[in-house]
Amino acid sequence: MSFSMEIKSELTRMESTDICCKKYELAGIIRAGIAVNKYKGNPRLLFITENASLSRHLFSRVKELYKNSPDIFMLKTRRFRTHTVYRLEFTHLLADEMTAVLKNMGISLTENYEKLSYENIDIMNRCCKRAYLRGCFMATGSISDPDRFYHLEITFPNLLLATEYIDLLKEFDVESRHIVRKGHYLVYLKEGQEIVDFLNVIGAHNALMKLENIRIMKEMRNQVNRIVNCETANLEKTVNASVRQVDSIKFIAETNGLESLPENLREIASLRLENPSVSLAELGQMLTPVLSKSGVNHRLKKIDSIAENMRLNKN
Numbered sequence: 001m002s003f004s005m006e007i008k009s010e011l012t013r014m015e016s017t018d019i020c021c022k023k024y025e026l027a028g029i030i031r032a033g034i035a036v037n038k039y040k041g042n043p044r045l046l047f048i049t050e051n052a053s054l055s056r057h058l059f060s061r062v063k064e065l066y067k068n069s070p071d072i073f074m075l076k077t078r079r080f081r082t083h084t085v086y087r088l089e090f091t092h093l094l095a096d097e098m099t100a101v102l103k104n105m106g107i108s109l110t111e112n113y114e115k116l117s118y119e120n121i122d123i124m125n126r127c128c129k130r131a132y133l134r135g136c137f138m139a140t141g142s143i144s145d146p147d148r149f150y151h152l153e154i155t156f157p158n159l160l161l162a163t164e165y166i167d168l169l170k171e172f173d174v175e176s177r178h179i180v181r182k183g184h185y186l187v188y189l190k191e192g193q194e195i196v197d198f199l200n201v202i203g204a205h206n207a208l209m210k211l212e213n214i215r216i217m218k219e220m221r222n223q224v225n226r227i228v229n230c231e232t233a234n235l236e237k238t239v240n241a242s243v244r245q246v247d248s249i250k251f252i253a254e255t256n257g258l259e260s261l262p263e264n265l266r267e268i269a270s271l272r273l274e275n276p277s278v279s280l281a282e283l284g285q286m287l288t289p290v291l292s293k294s295g296v297n298h299r300l301k302k303i304d305s306i307a308e309n310m311r312l313n314k315n
């Protein structure tokens with residue numbers, strides 16, 4: 001199941017919803033998700049979804065709140081792959097009663113019944129604002145697989161609905177933006193933290209926990225990678241330095257002989273030849289008395305510069 005589907009079925013299973021909120025959640029679903037077309041000359045209101053639990057939820061909410069229910073049709077489509085699409089039709093609800101219900105939700109049909117027009121919806125309670133935000137997400141929202149990247153969007157049929165949604169989210173300190181794509185208005189969030197905050201606002205707490213866990217895992221993985229990269233870089237530096245030191249020492253041995261070096265340098269030179277892969281600190285530990293890392297470094301640098309001078313004189 002996709003993460004979007006998972007969140008939506010969690011939301012349809014929410015138990016503790018007050019009656020005031022139920023109304024606004026439904027308004028959110030309807031305002032974001034309903035469409036109108038003409039069938040045999042008559043206007044037909046449609047809500048189409050691939051989500052079985054959402055179609056059941058919408059059906060029972062309409063029935064509970066308005067004592068009437070839409071017709072549900074199940075269609076099998078073969079586009080890309082076989083899947084089921086649920087089509088809810090509100091045809092017979094287009095009577096005066098339904099018009100009043102829609103009016104209540106800030107929706108009206110244009111004169112020729114071909115388009116829906118929207119007014120801003122007035123929501124008093126904070127609980128109902130959350131419910132409305134949730135409803136819109138249930139209808140047309142989607143979220144990317146958080147293992148890959150963070151992206152959440154909700155599609156609206158017009159600008160009024162999109163900006164209204166953005167303003168409502170702002171009241172909960174969630175900053176969203178919108179873009180226009182193929183005549184639709186997409187409100188989106190791109191940051192992991194914003195998406196976590198959003199899921200909190202709409203009450204998707206299981207999804208929120210799951211997302212937080214993924215974020216923590218990702219952060220830990222990044223930290224481990226950073227440490228490994230850093231250690232690899234240090235190791236490379238040590239190996240390169242050691243190769244250079246051994247070169248210098250061998251060059252001195254072949255040219256003037258190691259006896260030409262003062263006692264303290266000769267000692268560290270032969271230790272380095274015998275132990276090309278140990279660190280400076282470890283080399284220091286092998287000496288009696290023990291020499292510090294910087295002391296070892298100082299002596300090896302001196303050997304490097306002696307070899308360098310000898311090379312110059314040779315040419």
Ligand SMILES: [Zn+2]
Pocket residue numbers: 018019020021022125126127128129131
């Ligand atoms: Zn409420």
